[in-house]
Amino acid sequence: MGIGIPVRRAVLRFPLLRRTISIPVLLFFTALTFVLVPVVGVVTAPFTLRPGGRGRAFRFSVFLAVYLVSEVGGLAACVAIWGRAGFRASKRPETSESSQAYQEANFQLLARLLDRLYAAAGRLYGLRMQLPETVGPSHSGRPTVPELPPGPLIILSRHGGPGDSFLLIHALLVHGRRRPRIVLKDTLALDPLIDVVLHRVPHCFVDPNPDGHPENEHGEDKHGEKTAAEIGRLAAGMGPDDALVVFPEGGNFTPGRRIRAIMKLRRRGLRDSANRARRLHHVLPPRPAGVFAAIDAAPDASVVFVAHTGLDHMESVADVWHSVPLTKPVEATWWTIPASRIPIEREARLRWLQDNWAEVDAWIGQHQE
Incomplete structure (x- = not known):
């Protein structure tokens, strides 16, 4: 059964309540994952190393560990960004220079974390993007991704x-x-x-x-x-x-x-x-x-x-x-x-x-x- 509608609405409506639950759960599963990943690696090694073995269990467990560590590291970075802003409320007028700098710092953090996860997915899952290409400037002749x-x-x-x-x-x-x-x-x-x-x-x-x-x-x-x-x-x-x-x-x-x-x-x-x-x-x-x-x-x-x-x-x-x-x-x-x-x-x-x-x-x- 899914979470009850009143409980779901309360959790989604109140950030403090939501984070009081979600952050400890994140820390618990991060610690648990670091214990289980070596176990999964040892148990599945005979299947992973055999010819044609795909090592799916190990791939998923390692990516989960990377994801959870990125989450914890990202939250620590959020605290650091907040501290550099003077521990002031984040919801300031968007037109102010300080608010723009604050937002930019969080966008840069998001970009770094997504870049890390994309690289991990490439190594573990074989994920890669194939984007449309156009012929570049005449002096290069190299195909480039069309600009927005x-x-x-x-x-x-x-x-x-x-x-x-x-x-x-x-x-x-x-x-x-x-x-x-x-x-x-x-x-x-x-x-x-x-x-x-x-x-x-x-x-x-x-x-x-x-x-x-x-x-x-x-x-x-x-x-x-x-x-x-x-x-x-x-x-x-x-x-x-x-x-x-x-x-x-x-x-x-x-x-x-x-x-x-x-x-x-x-x-x-x-x-x-x-x-x-x-x-x-x-x-x-x-x-x-x-x-x-x-x-x-x-x-x-x-x-x-x-x-x-x-x-x-x-x-x-x-x-x-x-x-x-x-x-x-x-x-x-x-x-x-x-x-x-x-x-x-x-x-x-x-x-x-x-x-x-x-x-x-x-x-x-x-x-x-």
């Missing part, structure tokens, strides 16, 4: 496979040199480092509930309206180095969620959207409310559509287990729509969003293993 356009960005990415959101944030921080404003599930606040770091930078925790909330007598999803308002608030006031990250599907793609999303559109009488959703085979239909709220709140921002594949076949723990080590890279691509080319009228904007999302689906279909 200047100015604020709204990143609309598909959500498929374990860890894809972390890969996107890592790419934005390390390669794109952007300060991500992240919309993510509220349950991720139970991770103590995510909880602490993201509460120091612009963010938005939401309860996406991919399977839907009850509708009122008018067929409206009030929870969706609240989430859209939160996304709009987060998008407002973005600077030239900011990028709002939104996953329009609201959750990882699975065939079951696809069917339920189509049925919900039919229940609400959105026949055209339901028919369009039926033609999508690799992504869930996008939820327009949050996307449109972000565009309205940041009218000067370009929109970047991101498609990727390589992790989306892992829908269960068993899938993850049998897929390691990875034999194929994670392929990704993106394209940019300037703010001037985004339709203003709602119906035209909805068609524009659905057409681009169909392009995401088509690209995945062409590149998926």
Whole structure:
């Protein structure tokens, strides 16, 4: 049985209560992992060292140890950053110079930690990214990753496979040199480092509930309206180095969620959207409310559509287990729509969003293993 709804809401609502629970749990499992990793290594050595052995148990246990140590080290770094700021409250006006420096220090910390985890996943799981390339300047002739356009960005990415959101944030921080404003599930606040770091930078925790909330007598999803308002608030006031990250599907793609999303559109009488959703085979239909709220709140921002594949076949723990080590890279691509080319009228904007999302689906279909 899952955690009771009242308890869950209390834990997610009150940071002090949440961290009083999550940080001791983190420390306990970190210590336990350091005891168990050598045991796992010894017990599984005969299977790991034999011809064709993949050493999955040892790979997962070592990565867990790296992750937990990174969490503990990250929390220690958070305390140090807080101390350098004079142990003052972190929620200061974003326009002040001290607040900008404070946020930048936390973004740099997040980039270092994600870089470390990406390197560990590469060594242990065979994880690697294959990005689109263009021919570089004529004097070099070397292929380069296409640059993101200047100015604020709204990143609309598909959500498929374990860890894809972390890969996107890592790419934005390390390669794109952007300060991500992240919309993510509220349950991720139970991770103590995510909880602490993201509460120091612009963010938005939401309860996406991919399977839907009850509708009122008018067929409206009030929870969706609240989430859209939160996304709009987060998008407002973005600077030239900011990028709002939104996953329009609201959750990882699975065939079951696809069917339920189509049925919900039919229940609400959105026949055209339901028919369009039926033609999508690799992504869930996008939820327009949050996307449109972000565009309205940041009218000067370009929109970047991101498609990727390589992790989306892992829908269960068993899938993850049998897929390691990875034999194929994670392929990704993106394209940019300037703010001037985004339709203003709602119906035209909805068609524009659905057409681009169909392009995401088509690209995945062409590149998926």
